[in-house]
Structures are given as C-alpha cells and as structure tokens.
Amino acid sequence: MEQRLTIVGLGVADLAVSSAFYEEKFGWEKLPASTNDISFFQLNGILLSLYSREKLAEDATVDAAGTGFKGFTLAYNTRSKEEVDHVIAELEAKGVRIVKRPQEVFWGGYSSYIADPDDNLWEIAFNPYLPLDKKGNAV
Amino acid sequence: MEQRLTIVGLGVADLAVSSAFYEEKFGWEKLPASTNDISFFQLNGILLSLYSREKLAEDATVDAAGTGFKGFTLAYNTRSKEEVDHVIAELEAKGVRIVKRPQEVFWGGYSSYIADPDDNLWEIAFNPYLPLDKKGNAV
Numbered sequence: 515m516e517q518r519l520t521i522v523g524l525g526v527a528d529l530a531v532s533s534a535f536y537e538e539k540f541g542w543e544k545l546p547a548s549t550n551d552i553s554f555f556q557l558n559g560i561l562l563s564l565y566s567r568e569k570l571a572e573d574a575t576v577d578a579a580g581t582g583f584k585g586f587t588l589a590y591n592t593r594s595k596e597e598v599d600h601v602i603a604e605l606e607a608k609g610v611r612i613v614k615r616p617q618e619v620f621w622g623g624y625s626s627y628i629a630d631p632d633d634n635l636w637e638i639a640f641n642p643y644l645p646l647d648k649k650g651n652a653v
Numbered sequence: 654m655e656q657r658l659t660i661v662g663l664g665v666a667d668l669a670v671s672s673a674f675y676e677e678k679f680g681w682e683k684l685p686a687s688t689n690d691i692s693f694f695q696l697n698g699i700l701l702s703l704y705s706r707e708k709l710a711e712d713a714t715v716d717a718a719g720t721g722f723k724g725f726t727l728a729y730n731t732r733s734k735e736e737v738d739h740v741i742a743e744l745e746a747k748g749v750r751i752v753k754r755p756q757e758v759f760w761g762g763y764s765s766y767i768a769d770p771d772d773n774l775w776e777i778a779f780n781p782y783l784p785l786d787k788k789g790n791a792v
C-alpha cells in the first residue's frame with residue numbers, strides 16, 4: 515500500500531444540514547459530483563465526503579449504533595497563532611459550537627476545537643513545528 | 654478557511670499496537686517526529702496521527718466514553734479493481750480483520766472494508782469515476 519489516503523468519509527444524521535455547515539460555516543464548495551445522497555468536497559489531494567450515517571454503516575456492513583466520543587479528530591492547521599483566533603472568531607460569529615477556546619498547549623502549539631453538526635471534532639491549530647507549503651500541505 | 658485538511662487524528666487504545674499495525678500491515682513508515690506518546694505518518698499532503706484515545710479526548714476537552722460505530726471511514730482508493738483484491742489478500746495474509754470482502758457496489762465501484770485495532774474502518778476501493786494522479790492524489 516502506498517502511504518496515502520483518498521477520502522475521509524463522515525456519516526451524518528442529516529446530509530442537508532451537514533453539507534450546509536461545510537458550505538456556509540467553513541465556506542467550502544461542494545464538487546459537482548455531489549448529489550442528494552452524498553456530498554464531496556475537494557481538499558488538498560483528498561476528498562471529504564458526507565453520507566448518511568446509516569448508509570455508511572450499511573455500506574461497511576457494520577451496525578450503525580454508536581454513541582459518545584468517536585475517537586478521531588480532524589485538524590486544520592493555520593500559518594500563525596493569530597489565524598487560529600481569526601478562524602475561531604469567524605466560526606463563532608456564524609454560530610458554530612466552540613468546544614475548546616484557542617489556548618497554548620503543552621507541546622508548544624496553539625489549539626482550539628469546534629464541532630460540526632454530528633459532533634465531529636475539528637481542531638483549529640497552529641503548530642510551529644509543522645511546516646505547510648504554499649498550498650497548505652503538510653510537508 | 655482554505656479548503657484543506659492537515660491531520661487525521663485517531664485516538665487509540667494502545668499506541669504500540671496501533672503503530673505496529675500501520676507499520677507492519679500497511680507497510681507505512683513513521684515520521685522521525687513520532688514519540689512514545691504519538692505516532693505520525695506522512696500521507697499525501699496530510700498527516701495521520703495516532704494518539705491515546707483518552708488523551709485525545711482530554712485535549713479536545715470532551716468525555717472519552719464512546720462505543721459502537723464511529724460514524725467515519727477512511728478510504729484508500731486503488732488504481733484498478735484487481736489492486737483491491739491484491740491489497741485485501743495481502744492484508745488478510747497478515748492477519749488483518751476483513752470487514753467486507755471486495756465486491757461490486759451499486760455506484761459502479763469495487764469496494765471492501767478492513768478494521769484497524771481500534772475498529773477504525775478503512776475502505777479499500779476502486780472508483781472508476783475518481784481519477785488519481787501519479788502520486789495517488791484525488792484530483
């Protein structure tokens with residue numbers, strides 16, 4: 515296996531609500547391949563897909579039941595500490611739930627968390643030790 | 654916010670076990686920045702990180718309790734249908750739990766699922782409608 519990922523797939527309770535979240539709060543654009551059943555967002559070399567949680571479980575042939583912490587986070591790293599504050603202020607102004615306010619963390623970064631409508635956790639963070647290229651790729 | 658992701662972070666029960674899974678079963682190499690507390694794998698423009706589930710929840714200031722389906726999947730897309738069979742055969746030979754055997758799916762692809770030690774679901778799939786560039790990026 516090559517050392518790469520193609521899609522992060524999120525199982526959502528309401529596709530319209532979740533799609534609107536990523537479009538309106540994050541300001542992202544869906545791919546034209548999106549339908550009423552699935553939304554795709556082109557990220558940096560990978561896709562984010564939103565799909566019914568029930569159907570995602572069915573596709574994977576697993577039980578859809580599940581509660582509590584999902585045991586994963588998605589991180590959006592900024593290019594400065596100030597940018598973390600800026601992004602969080604913008605998201606909060608748009609009504610996004612702020613889970614952890616921006617703060618210095620023990621490993622030397624500056625980090626915060628927000629939740630999407632399905633309580634998927636996005637960390638918005640500045641990591642001075644993790645360089646990003648011009649396109650925002652971790653390199 | 655730019656339309657991009659930096660890190661997929663998985664909260665794991667046993668870091669050594671999970672790191673060994675990605676190193677030995679997937680054949681991936683950890684970044685030198687990895688420590689006894691966190692493992693990083695450089696993927697295509699993003700990182701995969703493995704971190705204690707308890708500590709990940711603590712970092713996000715949420716309760717670590719959670720059971721059942723996590724509501725997300727990670728997809729590794731191949732360049733052919735045959736490659737799906739090949740990857741799954743290799744993983745199965747290494748003792749990886751196959752959740753769904755490779756099969757034709759309604760949207761025109763060929764898909765399978767495996768589970769990592771924390772029941773994180775990886776879809777191994779060929780999607781004839783999703784082109785990959787030479788580096789394996791979805792474009």
